[in-house]
Every structure is written in structure tokens, then in C-alpha cells.
Amino acid sequence: MKILLKGGRIVDPSQNLDGKMDLMIEDGRIVEIAKEIKKKASSELKIYELPGMIVAPGLIDMHVHLREPGYEYKETILTGCEAAVAGGFTSVACMPNTAPINDNRSITEFIIRKAAECGLANVYPLAAISKDSQGVNLAEFSEMKDAGAIGLSDDGKPVTNAALMRRALEYAHSLGLPVISHCEDTALSAGGLMNEGFVATELGLRGIPNSAEDVMVARDVILAGYTGTAVHICHVSTKGAAAIIGKAKKDGIKVTAETAPHYFTLSDEALRDYDVNLKVNPPLRTEEDRTAIRAALADGTIDVIATDHAPHARTDKEVEFEYAASGMIGLETSLALGLKLVAEGVLTISQLIEKMSVNPARILNLPKGTLTVGSDADITVFDPEKLWSVDTALFRSKSKNSPFQGWQMKGKALLTIVGGDVKYSEYED
Amino acid sequence: MAIEQKKVVMDADGIDRSLTRIAYEILEKNKGVENLVLIGIRTGGVYLANRIQKKIAIIEKVNVPTGILDITFYRDDLARARKKPHPEKTDIPFGLEGRKVVLIDDVLFTGRTIRAAMDALIDFGRPKLIQLAVLIDRGHRELPIRADFVGKNLPSSRDEQVSVSLTEKKGQDEVVIERSF
Amino acid sequence: MKLAKKDILGIKDLSVEEINLILDTAESFVEISTREIKKVPTLRGKTVINLFFEASTRTRTSFEIAGKRLSADTINISASTSSVVKGETLVDTARNLEAMNPDIIVIRHSAAGAPHLLARMIRQSVINAGDGFHEHPTQALLDMMTIRNKKGGFGGLKVAICGDIAHSRVARSNIYGLKKMGAKVAVAGPATMMPRDMDKMGVEVHYHLEEAITDADIVMMLRIQTERQNQSIFPSLREYSSYFSLNKRNIGLAKKDVIVMHPGPVNRGVELSPDIADGPYSVILDQVTNGVAVRMALLYLVTGGES
Numbered sequence: 034m035k036i037l038l039k040g041g042r043i044v045d046p047s048q049n050l051d052g053k054m055d056l057m058i059e060d061g062r063i064v065e066i067a068k069e070i071k072k073k074a075s076s077e078l079k080i081y082e083l084p085g086m087i088v089a090p091g092l093i094d095m096h097v098h099l100r101e102p103g104y105e106y107k108e109t110i111l112t113g114c115e116a117a118v119a120g121g122f123t124s125v126a127c128m129p130n131t132a133p134i135n136d137n138r139s140i141t142e143f144i145i146r147k148a149a150e151c152g153l154a155n156v157y158p159l160a161a162i163s164k165d166s167q168g169v170n171l172a173e174f175s176e177m178k179d180a181g182a183i184g185l186s187d188d189g190k191p192v193t194n195a196a197l198m199r200r201a202l203e204y205a206h207s208l209g210l211p212v213i214s215h216c217e218d219t220a221l222s223a224g225g226l227m228n229e230g231f232v233a234t235e236l237g238l239r240g241i242p243n244s245a246e247d248v249m250v251a252r253d254v255i256l257a258g259y260t261g262t263a264v265h266i267c268h269v270s271t272k273g274a275a276a277i278i279g280k281a282k283k284d285g286i287k288v289t290a291e292t293a294p295h296y297f298t299l300s301d302e303a304l305r306d307y308d309v310n311l312k313v314n315p316p317l318r319t320e321e322d323r324t325a326i327r328a329a330l331a332d333g334t335i336d337v338i339a340t341d342h343a344p345h346a347r348t349d350k351e352v353e354f355e356y357a358a359s360g361m362i363g364l365e366t367s368l369a370l371g372l373k374l375v376a377e378g379v380l381t382i383s384q385l386i387e388k389m390s391v392n393p394a395r396i397l398n399l400p401k402g403t404l405t406v407g408s409d410a411d412i413t414v415f416d417p418e419k420l421w422s423v424d425t426a427l428f429r430s431k432s433k434n435s436p437f438q439g440w441q442m443k444g445k446a447l448l449t450i451v452g453g454d455v456k457y458s459e460y461e462d
Numbered sequence: 463m464a465i466e467q468k469k470v471v472m473d474a475d476g477i478d479r480s481l482t483r484i485a486y487e488i489l490e491k492n493k494g495v496e497n498l499v500l501i502g503i504r505t506g507g508v509y510l511a512n513r514i515q516k517k518i519a520i521i522e523k524v525n526v527p528t529g530i531l532d533i534t535f536y537r538d539d540l541a542r543a544r545k546k547p548h549p550e551k552t553d554i555p556f557g558l559e560g561r562k563v564v565l566i567d568d569v570l571f572t573g574r575t576i577r578a579a580m581d582a583l584i585d586f587g588r589p590k591l592i593q594l595a596v597l598i599d600r601g602h603r604e605l606p607i608r609a610d611f612v613g614k615n616l617p618s619s620r621d622e623q624v625s626v627s628l629t630e631k632k633g634q635d636e637v638v639i640e641r642s643f
Numbered sequence: 644m645k646l647a648k649k650d651i652l653g654i655k656d657l658s659v660e661e662i663n664l665i666l667d668t669a670e671s672f673v674e675i676s677t678r679e680i681k682k683v684p685t686l687r688g689k690t691v692i693n694l695f696f697e698a699s700t701r702t703r704t705s706f707e708i709a710g711k712r713l714s715a716d717t718i719n720i721s722a723s724t725s726s727v728v729k730g731e732t733l734v735d736t737a738r739n740l741e742a743m744n745p746d747i748i749v750i751r752h753s754a755a756g757a758p759h760l761l762a763r764m765i766r767q768s769v770i771n772a773g774d775g776f777h778e779h780p781t782q783a784l785l786d787m788m789t790i791r792n793k794k795g796g797f798g799g800l801k802v803a804i805c806g807d808i809a810h811s812r813v814a815r816s817n818i819y820g821l822k823k824m825g826a827k828v829a830v831a832g833p834a835t836m837m838p839r840d841m842d843k844m845g846v847e848v849h850y851h852l853e854e855a856i857t858d859a860d861i862v863m864m865l866r867i868q869t870e871r872q873n874q875s876i877f878p879s880l881r882e883y884s885s886y887f888s889l890n891k892r893n894i895g896l897a898k899k900d901v902i903v904m905h906p907g908p909v910n911r912g913v914e915l916s917p918d919i920a921d922g923p924y925s926v927i928l929d930q931v932t933n934g935v936a937v938r939m940a941l942l943y944l945v946t947g948g949e950s
Contacts, residue, residue, distance in 0.1 A: 231840035233838070348732070353733055354756045355754035548664075549671035
């Protein structure tokens with residue numbers, strides 16, 4: 034089956050491409066990009082007329098929780114992948130905090146096998162840094178790499194021991210595996226439920242200070258600089274962390290960083306009604322932090338937009354704020370919230386695609402994030418003008434914990450192509 | 463537009479004469495002031511109770527103990543009230559056990575206020591007896607209640623308004639009957 | 644005049660008019676508790692459930708007496724005796740209680756926002772009897788009633804609230820209420836007991852007790868939770884009490900006619916010296932008495948009404 038995408042605006046920052054062009058897919062690969070490709074539709078060739086649409090390298094979400102194995106009541110690899118392709122993502126990297134933790138070859142292989150059975154998005158497992166993510170002994174990186182893991186993280190259970198973090202960076206570097214760090218000083222954040230500040234003071238909720246994030250970001254960039262290795266900082270939420278990363282980059286340290294749509298969209302003011310769907314870790318920060326995160330996205334300090342898609346069942350959330358699980362889903366709202374940044378003049382469309390596709394591919398060493406001829410046909414087609422309102426009941430994700438329920442959005446993926454096959458389409462066939 | 467018909471049925475002199483007569487009747491029926499107490503029902507009854515107390519003082523040279531009763535807590539329509547009536551203070555600074563209590567109100571209508579007032583009084587102790595004095599009895603009882611002392615019987619129709627104004631609250635002493643069409 | 648909402652979740656949500664309505668109504672209920680027969684039939688046939696997830700003697704007793712004096716049927720459910728310990732969630736509990744059709748649920752919970760969750764789930768009125776460090780509206784109302792009785796109003800008064808502000812729902816509710824009513828509020832406590840951005844609540848922030856109580860008309864001392872020593876927010880009770888207790892020596896800094904308040908129970912010799920707690924400045928027992936009247940007023944104002 035061949036596919037011809039006609040008349041769309043092709044935006045591919047990996048080759049500085051931005052213009053109205055046609056794109057031809059054959060045998061799972063991109064075979065031609067040209068001003069005009071004239072072909073007739075047939076049983077062998079499907080043609081999509083895409084005036085006004087943007088054709089981009091397939092979006093990559095490098096920070097999701099698919100919950101399988103262990104928490105299938107929250108999400109499965111299948112439902113997570115369905116949500117991914119519906120949100121325009123052709124690839125996702127899934128965090129190891131499943132049950133059991135992905136700290137050994139068999140779990141990594143299980144995830145890859147399951148994802149292949151689903152046959153929707155590419156699923157790249159991230160493996161644990163330490164055994165059982167306990168922060169004591171290193172997990173078997175080489176074994177897991179052989180099994181298909183593409184990076185390392187103890188997401189959610191940050192490595193508190195600086196010596197272990199140093200060893201992880203060194204050992205992973207020699208294997209070419211990126212280390213992805215959730216930066217949180219758990220002593221400073223202990224008992225915290227939301228950002229420490231005026232709103233927490235009024236609501237009587239224990240706060241998580243910005244410093245809980247900042248000191249760990251500082252530690253990790255210092256270690257990366259000292260060992261000459263690369264580190265990727267997860268979900269940056271504070272002004273301070275952005276400043277430390279910006280300075281480290283200037284100093285030539287190999288640090289990259291991501292933030293999540295909620296950190297550039299919302300602030301702690303939104304928590305006034307104790308909406309548990311806004312309980313995330315790190316917490317939604319102040320307006321000042323939000324502004325700083327947007328600036329850091331604009332100036333390139335923050336390389337990546339990743340969702341930290343964290344599905345939780347109703348029973349995990351429909352409890353007192355204090356007892357509610359942290360996290361929100363994001364796969365099906367991320368692109369629209371990213372396009373909001375474009376509408377607000379924070380990013381250009383090309384920068385957005387860089388942060389949602391090109392950069393994550395580069396950081397994870399994936400042969401993705403590009404539309405160059407010969408590469409895998411992972412392509413996202415989206416309508417930047419399409420108006421829609423969020424109804425979590427219609428989401429593919431098994432969980433509905435989105436604070437964006439009811440929001441009016443602009444921009445939506447209409448066609449998600451993975452390896453030359455249409456995996457999600459809002460076009461009639 | 464509603465047309466209002468307003469008629470004064472009792473003037474200041476009429477009210478005063480009625481209260482004087484009620485004072486004498488209370489003394490006559492109770493054979494003096496011994497064990498006697500007056501309780502005015504908020505708000506109109508309070509002023510009338512004070513006036514009757516003064517009249518008795520002139521006649522008998524004794525200040526009969528006089529209290530104030532707010533019946534809000536005893537109303538039978540609270541559960542249905544959309545807007546909660548605002549309760550005022552009840553002030554009965556003496557015991558009622560074994561006393562002869564004269565309850566005083568301005569207008570006797572359905573009898574529900576008096577029912578509530580009697581329930582309230584009994585919560586303060588067991589009086590020897592309770593009598594009722596009202597300035598106006600306009601009929602339309604919904605409970606088996608009658609007054610012992612009445613200033614004026616005023617036949618009225620249900621949709622008419624009978625209002626007693628007194629100098630203590632506003633304007634002049636008069637009883638007015640109003641009807642809007 | 645009536646309350647705008649079905650629930651009483653916090654002072655922050657109440658208007659000045661509503662606070663006045665509640666205090667005025669409470670005044671009318673005081674007399675009932677002085678009677679020989681301390682009961683009126685006002686809430687006969689109504690059911691009030693006191694749902695306490697946190698130990699409390701005073702507040703629970705006060706609500707129970709308030710309900711009983713109004714002839715409501717009051718039922719106490721405490722976390723240790725209910726199915727809460729069996730892993731039932733608040734939402735399950737709420738739905739079960741709702742099915743039994745009570746009229747009012749009074750809730751005390753260690754988690755801030757729990758009453759709000761409950762109020763969203765059920766159609767009955769919810770009264771917050773204290774949630775985490777967030778609000779304790781009935782305590783603030785009884786405090787305001789006591790202040791109004793003693794001082795005739797709120798305008799121009801200086802109220803000092805001293806102690807562990809960070810972990811105090813009493814402080815937060817009083818700050819909201821007193822500021823709305825026109826009083827000035829100063830808070831004092833060690834920096835470790837002062838929450839972040841406290842000044843944005845519109846209060847003077849002090850780290851020395853003496854500064855806050857100088858020229859104060861009212862000094863409200865908070866109970867120190869001795870178990871917080873372990874969280875290293877203060878080194879020892881001895882040190883705390885030598886710098887943050889109200890005693891004969893420092894009370895002279897306040898106005899001559901100062902009144903001393905405390906939400907109870909008092910740690911005598913820690914935040915309050917015994918001669919102050921039991922001395923002429925203290926209105927601590929008036930607070931308790933007014934607590935019953937305020938809670939009667941709230942039960943009265945939130946029940947019924949086919950709105």
C-alpha cells in the first residue's frame with residue numbers, strides 16, 4: 034500500500050523544510066517529497082488531499098506511563114497506544130514504574146512484545162536506573178539495552194544518593210543510553226501536596242518548595258559536567274531549574290530538558306477548588322514560574338515537550354486531595370496545548386515540532402523525528418485550526434484524569450501514520 | 463394595578479380604652495395581682511404587655527413581672543420556610559412554675575402563633591394557668607384556641623390585612639384593615 | 644436574609660452580611676442554654692450526622708449539644724468505629740450516609756478539602772468542623788461572637804494570633820473573618836511555623852511574640868502540637884515556651900482591657916501560663932459557651948428551605 038499526502042504544509046525542522054509540498058510513502062518509508070507528485074488513486078495508492086493541514090514528522094512523547102504490567106486498571110499498553118495515536122504521537126517512551134518495575138530484561142521484552150501485538154505507536158521502554166528503583170544498586174543496563182530499552186530513569190523515585198547517580202551517568206554513558214532524571218529532593222518535598230506558596234498557605238495544604246526541584250537539577254548538572262556525560266532533566270517546572278539548565282548549557286554541559294504542557298498552561302491558582310486532577314508531581318507552580326518555563330521553551334533552554342501522561346483510575350482520584358494519586362493524562366491534549374503556545378507567539382510551529390518530535394528523537398538516539406527521504410514513514414498530519422472541546426469520556430485512554438475537561442481547544446491530529454500505515458484517521462476512507 | 467382599600471377600625475383612644483378594660487378584666491378574673499405574670503409575644507404583643515403592666519400598676523400599685531417571648535423556635539412552618547425567620551431573644555427573667563400567665567398578642571388570627579407560644583411557655587416550667595389577651599380577634603381560627611380577653615372582635619375576610627400600628631414601633635396608635643383587589 | 648450556599652465550608656466563602664446574620668442568630672440562641680429545660684422543638688425530625696475522622700471532644704460535643712437542644716436527632720460517627728478503617732473511602736461513606744437521608748452532615752477531617760469533596764458528592768448540607776490546616780469556620784464564628792460581645796464590634800481592633808500559624812486552621816479562619824469584619828490582624832510565631840507568603844493574607848507577620856501583642860485588643864494563642872517537635876520545626880517545648888508563651892510579664896504590652904482567647908485545649912505552661920489561662924483576661928470559657936450558640940445558629944440556618 035502506498036500513500037500520497039497532497040497539498041499539505043510540510044514542516045520538518047530536521048531538514049529546515051517548511052512549505053506546501055506532496056509526500057509519497059512506499060513500503061513503510063518516505064520515498065519522495067516534491068512540489069507536486071502527480072499520481073492517480075488506485076487500489077494500490079491512497080491519496081489524502083490536505084489543504085490547510087500541517088504534515089510533520091511523527092510526534093514523539095518521551096515521557097509516558099503505560100502502567101502495564103501491574104496497573105492494567107489504569108491503562109494498558111493497548112489503550113495507551115490508542116491514546117497516543119489519537120493525540121498524534123507515533124512513538125512513546127514509557128517509564129519503568131510498572132509492577133514489577135522494569136529493571137530487568139524480561140519486563141523490557143514483555144513491553145516490547147505487547148506493543149508489537151498492539152501494532153499502533155512505537156513503544157520504547159525506559160529502564161530503571163536502580164534495582165526496583167530503590168536507589169541502592171544499579172540495574173542491569175546492558176542486558177536491558179540488548180532487550181530494547183533506549184534510556185534509563187527512576188522516574189517518580191528519584192535517585193537521592195549522589196554517588197549512585199554519578200555511577201549511573203558514567204555506566205550509562207559508556208553504553209550510549211541517556212539518563213533521564215526526575216529531579217526532586219524528597220526530604221524537602223516530604224509530605225508536600227502542591228506548590229509551596231500563597232495558594233498552599235490559603236488552602237492549608239503542605240507545600241513542595243521550588244528548591245526541592247532546583248537543588249536536584251543543580252546536583253545532576255554538576256555531576257554531568259564532572260563526569261562529562263549527558264543528563265536529561267524531566268518535567269522542569271520552576272524558574273530556578275530553568276535558569277540552572279540554561280547556565281549549564283552555556284557552560285557546555287550536556288544537559289537537555291523537557292517540560293509538560295500543564296507547566297506552561299496552568300499555575301497553582303487553578304487548585305483553589307481542590308481539583309485532584311491538578312495534583313501532579315512536580316506541582317503546578319506560580320504564575321512567575323509558568324512565565325519562566327514559557328521563556329525557557331522559547332529560548333531553547335527546554336528542548337522537549339513531553340506529557341508525563343500519568344493515568345489514574347477514578348478510585349485513585351476520587352478521594353481526599355491528600356490521598357489522591359499524583360499525575361494527569363496528557364496524550365490526547367498535548368498537541369492542542371502546544372499549538373496554544375504557537376497561537377500565543379511563544380513558539381513558531383517549527384519550534385513546536387522540534388520539541389515534540391525532532392529533539393526527543395535526538396535525545397533518545399532514535400532514527401525518528403524526520404521526514405527525510407528514506408526514513409521511516411512516521412508522520413503526523415494535523416489541522417492547526419480545528420476547534421474541539423475536551424470530553425474525556427471520548428478519550429481512548431482508560432483513565433479520565435484530565436483537568437482540561439471541557440476546555441475549548443484549537444488544533445488536532447487528523448491522521449497518524451506509523452511505519453507507513455495509517456493508525457489513526459479522522460478522514461473517511 | 464392593585465387598588466387598596468384602607469379603613470381605620472380603631473383609633474388611639476379606642477386602643478387605650480380597650481387596654482384599660484382588659485387590665486381591669488385581668489385583675490377581676492384573677493382576683494388581683496398575686497402570682498400574676500404578663501408575657502408579650504414578639505413584636506406587637508411586647509408593647510401591649512408593657513402598656514397593660516403600666517395600667518395595672520396605676521390600679522394596684524404593683525409592677526407585675528413582664529416577659530418577652532419569641533416563638534420562632536416553635537413555629538410549625540420552619541421546615542418549609544425558604545427564608546428563615548430571624549429569631550430574636552426571648553427574655554423571661556422569672557420562673558413560670560405555678561404562675562398565672564397572661565399571654566398578650568396584638569391580633570388573634572389562625573391561632574398557630576398562640577399554639578407555638580404555649581409550647582414555648584411550657585418549656586419554661588408548669589404554669590398554674592395560661593390566659594390569652596389580644597387587642598383584635600379577627601376570626602379564621604385553624605386551631606381550637608380562644609382568647610380570654612379581647613379588645614375588639616373584628617369580622618374580616620381571609621384576604622384582608624389587619625395591622626396594628628403602635629407609637630412604640632412606628633407611626634400612631636391605630637388598627638387598620640386593608641384589602642387589595 | 645438567608646445564607647447563599649447550602650454548605651458552610653469556610654469563612655473565606657462567607658460575606659460580611661452572612662457573618663452578621665450568623666452572629667445575630669446565635670445571640671438569640673444563647674438564652675435557650677440558660678433555661679431549666681434546654682430544648683426547643685425547632686429541628687424536630689431533622690437528622691444531623693457528626694462525621695469525625697479526627698479525634699475531637701470539644702467540637703463534637705458542642706455540635707452534639709447544639710443539635711440536641713434544637714431537638715434534632717444527632718448521630719456521631721467516628722473514624723475508629725465506622726467502616727472507614729476497613730478501607731472504605733470518604734466517597735463510599737458519603738453515598739451510604741446520603742442514602743439514609745440525613746439533613747446535615749458535620750465533618751471533621753485531617754485532610755484539607757475533605758468537606759469540599761463531601762459537599763460536591765451529596766445534596767445534604769455540609770458543615771466543616773475543621774479540615775486539616777485549612778479552615779475551622781465554626782471556631783472562627785464563635786471567636787468572632789466572643790469578640791463582638793466583649794468589644795462591641797470589630798472596627799479598629801488589633802487581634803494578635805500567636806503560635807503555630809502554619810498548621811492552624813483556627814488561624815486561617817479567624818484571619819479571613821476578622822479582616823472581613825474590619826479588624827487588623829497580626830500573627831506571630833517562629834519562622835518554621837509561618838507558612839510561605841503569609842503576608843499576602845493581609846496580616847502583619849512577626850517572629851517575636853512581643854511585637855505582635857503590643858497594643859493588641861485581643862490575643863489569641865494557638866495550641867502547640869507537641870508531636871511537631873519531631874518535624875524539627877522547634878527544638879524543644881522548653882525553648883518554645885520561654886519565647887512564645889503569653890504570661891504575666893509580657894501581657895502588659897497589650898492594651899489594658901485585652902482579652903485572651905484560646906481554641907482549646909490549653910497546654911498550660913506552654914503557650915499560656917496558668918495565671919493567664921485562668922485569670923481575668925481569659926474569655927476561654929465564654930468561647931466554649933458561644934460555641935454551642937453559634938453551632939445552633941448554623942444548624943438552624945442551613946436546614947430546610949426548599950430552594
